[in-house]
Amino acid sequence: MDLASLQSLLTAVAGVRVACVGDVMVDRFVYGEVNRTSPEAPIPVLARTRDTAMLGGAGNVARNVAALGGLAALAGIIGDDAAANEALGMIGAEAGMEGHLVAEKARPTTVKTRYIAAGQQLLRVDSEDLRPVGKEAEARLVTAVRHAAGEAGAILLSDYGKGAVTPLVIEACLAAAKASGAVLIVDSKARNFARYGAVDIVKPNAAELAAATELPTETDEQVEAALTRALDLSRARAVLVTRAARGMSLAVRGEGVRHFPGRAREVFDVSGAGDTALAALGLALAAKASHEDAVAFALLASGVVVGKAGTAVATPHDLIEAEISAYMAPAEAKLATPGQVAEKAAAWRAQGLKVGFTNGCFDILHKGHVAYLAQSRAWCDRLIVGVNSDRSVRQLKGEGRPINDLESRALVLAGLSHVDLVAPFDEDTPVELIKAARPDVLIKGADYTVETVVGHDLVESWGGEVKLAPIVEGYSTSAAIARIVEKA
Numbered sequence: 001m002d003l004a005s006l007q008s009l010l011t012a013v014a015g016v017r018v019a020c021v022g023d024v025m026v027d028r029f030v031y032g033e034v035n036r037t038s039p040e041a042p043i044p045v046l047a048r049t050r051d052t053a054m055l056g057g058a059g060n061v062a063r064n065v066a067a068l069g070g071l072a073a074l075a076g077i078i079g080d081d082a083a084a085n086e087a088l089g090m091i092g093a094e095a096g097m098e099g100h101l102v103a104e105k106a107r108p109t110t111v112k113t114r115y116i117a118a119g120q121q122l123l124r125v126d127s128e129d130l131r132p133v134g135k136e137a138e139a140r141l142v143t144a145v146r147h148a149a150g151e152a153g154a155i156l157l158s159d160y161g162k163g164a165v166t167p168l169v170i171e172a173c174l175a176a177a178k179a180s181g182a183v184l185i186v187d188s189k190a191r192n193f194a195r196y197g198a199v200d201i202v203k204p205n206a207a208e209l210a211a212a213t214e215l216p217t218e219t220d221e222q223v224e225a226a227l228t229r230a231l232d233l234s235r236a237r238a239v240l241v242t243r244a245a246r247g248m249s250l251a252v253r254g255e256g257v258r259h260f261p262g263r264a265r266e267v268f269d270v271s272g273a274g275d276t277a278l279a280a281l282g283l284a285l286a287a288k289a290s291h292e293d294a295v296a297f298a299l300l301a302s303g304v305v306v307g308k309a310g311t312a313v314a315t316p317h318d319l320i321e322a323e324i325s326a327y328m329a330p331a332e333a334k335l336a337t338p339g340q341v342a343e344k345a346a347a348w349r350a351q352g353l354k355v356g357f358t359n360g361c362f363d364i365l366h367k368g369h370v371a372y373l374a375q376s377r378a379w380c381d382r383l384i385v386g387v388n389s390d391r392s393v394r395q396l397k398g399e400g401r402p403i404n405d406l407e408s409r410a411l412v413l414a415g416l417s418h419v420d421l422v423a424p425f426d427e428d429t430p431v432e433l434i435k436a437a438r439p440d441v442l443i444k445g446a447d448y449t450v451e452t453v454v455g456h457d458l459v460e461s462w463g464g465e466v467k468l469a470p471i472v473e474g475y476s477t478s479a480a481i482a483r484i485v486e487k488a
Contacts, residue, residue: 001296003323004390004405007426009297010316011391012287014069018279019149019182020062021173022158022165024076024101025110026083026090027056027272034117044122046115055090056112058158060272060313061187064279065156066096067313068301070286072279073148075100077133077141077164083109100144104137110162132163142172149176153286156278157186157196170196183285186236187278193234200285202236203278209241217241220249220259227251240295242277242302248295260295263303263326276314277302324424334414336423341384342436344421348382349440356380357439358469359430361388362409363402368472370416375469376443377418385419386433389426429454440464445471 001009032046055063062072074091078084080103087109091099110128114121133141141164149155155173159165174197177184185201186193191212193202206217213233215226223241230239231253238252247262280301284294301314304322321337336344345355358376362369362385377383387410393402402409406424414422425433434442434455442459446468450456456466 001293001300001323002405003320003407003410003424005293006297006300006319006323007389007391007406009284009287009289009293010069010319012289013283015071016069016154016283016286017071017073017152018065018282018286019073019075019145019152019155019176020058020065020158020279021075021145021148021155021169022058022061022187023110023160023162024059024074024078024087024164025056025112025160025162026053026087027060028053028111028113030113030115032115032117034122044117046117046122053086053090055087056272057110057160057162057275058156058164059087059090060275061156061158061279061282062091062097063094064272064276064301064305064313065283066094067315068280068283068319069316070096070279070283072097073100073152074098075102075141075144075148077101077107077137077162078103079107079109079129080105081109083111083127098148100148102137102140102144104133107133107137110160128162130161130163132166138166138168142168145169145172146176149173149180149182152176152180152182153288154183154185154282156282157184157199158275158278159186159188159190161189167195174198183282185278185282185285187274193230193236193239196234196236198235198237200236201238201240201281202230202234203240203242203274203281204230205242205274206244206246209239217243223249223259224251224257227257238291240281242274248277248299250291250295252291258292260292260299262299272312273302273306276305276312280314332411332414334419334422335410336384336421338423338425338433338436341421341423341433342438345382345384345437345439349438353381354379354440355437356383356441356443357386357430357434357437358383358443359386359388359425359433361393361396361402362413363393363397363404365409365412370418371472372445372469373416373418376467379443379467380439380441382420383418384421384423384433384437384439385413386423386425386430387413389424392426392428395428431455431458434458438462438464441467443467443469445469447471 032048034044062074065072113125115123184199210217213226213229216222240250248260251257277298281298284297304314304318305312444453450466
């Protein structure tokens with residue numbers, strides 16, 4: 001997925017409603033230091049330093065939906081205990097989440113407590129009841145599913161085998177999906193995929209696929225055979241297997257198998273990566289993305305969270321930064337996020353260098369642009385160029401623009417010797433980038449006045465200046481497009 005496609009999809013998923021159904025948990029992390037072994041047994045002694053807690057299971061799927069910009073409606077079972085109150089408080093504290101949780105008396109809320117030192121997990125303690133939920137609570141959960149799934153574009157069913165996903169709950173999800181046209185995706189730890197009926201997608205990992213089909217899943221060829229077998233054993237329309245560093249593989253009934261390679265990532269913690277993949281996949285499909293774009297979105301999001309500690313979430317900013325970083329080869333290292341702009345500009349100023357900033361669409365780069373950027377660079381030691389996203393170019397220039405997508409425009413700018421850093425922005429103005437860069441010199445074309453340059457007041461407030469670069473007459477992107485149309 002290129003940067004322009006990613007930004008377009010992030011815009012499309014904003015505010016999309018997704019129902020997250022299934023086993024809700026509390027993930028607790030106890031961090032500390034180990035400096036000695038217990039005198040009572042050959043085990044490490046953990047000196048506790050801090051605790052954190054967050055929603056896990058279907059709750060973590062909902063957290064990720066909300067973090068990516070969607071509206072998550074969470075339906076599941078909790079106990080009647082302190083951990084249940086903790087889970088309800090977490091939902092209330094999260095923007096973009098609403099709770100439809102059912103409390104069952106005499107049932108503990110599922111809690112997973114991990115003890116961690118020096119980045120390594122020492123022990124996990126689970127508090128749970130694996131029995132199917134009781135009939136009364138099950139009936140209330142079916143009602144909760146109907147409410148959560150109302151107007152949802154996707155229903156994501158997380159079956160961790162903790163008792164919430166009963167046949168009646170599955171039937172409720174199937175009925176809700178049929179009624180609304182929502183895509184229904186199951187993330188299953190069960191060996192029997194057939195129990196879910198005619199869902200749209202079943203999403204196991206490689207080990208779960210191997211267990212369900214009793215076939216190996218190491219190579220592409222083995223995965224293809226296992227996916228084909230999984231379709232034969234179920235009524236699912238498609239099966240998507242997550243394969244860690246090998247990426248994902250998708251089998252659609254009647255269409256064969258497609259492999260989506262993953263990117264090399266520095267893995268810090270795999271906790272919850274499958275939940276993130278499910279959330280991103282469902283949110284993208286709810287926004288009517290293609291299978292290809294939805295899987296690419298899921299790969300990117302899950303790749304981000306494995307680089308974070310604990311049961312983490314991926315945000316739009318994380319995804320954009322990760323996508324930009326994928327292109328950070330030596331020749332392309334000038335591309336930057338707003339955070340990187342702030343860091344780099346501060347480092348340059350600390351070296352006594354004068355930082356300049358300019359911005360534009362730079363759709364079809366021509367002689368006028370080159371002269372303008374050369375003049376801009378002459379007024380400073382380091383030049384930062386903000387470049388409009390495809391969406392903002394369309395808003396400024398109209399339909400049919402830009403001619404070149406954001407990735408192409410940014411990389412062409414980054415290839416110019418006069419340009420030291422290129423920062424894409426999606427807002428209507430570059431004011432946030434200007435705040436990040438805090439330039440000593442703000443530059444625009446001479447067709448502006450100082451007072452009409454966006455950010456002039458900010459730059460002048462910290463002692464900077466505004467410069468107006470002369471325009472090379474006869475050269476503009478609009479004129480270039482007109483000449484192309486004329487010759488067509």
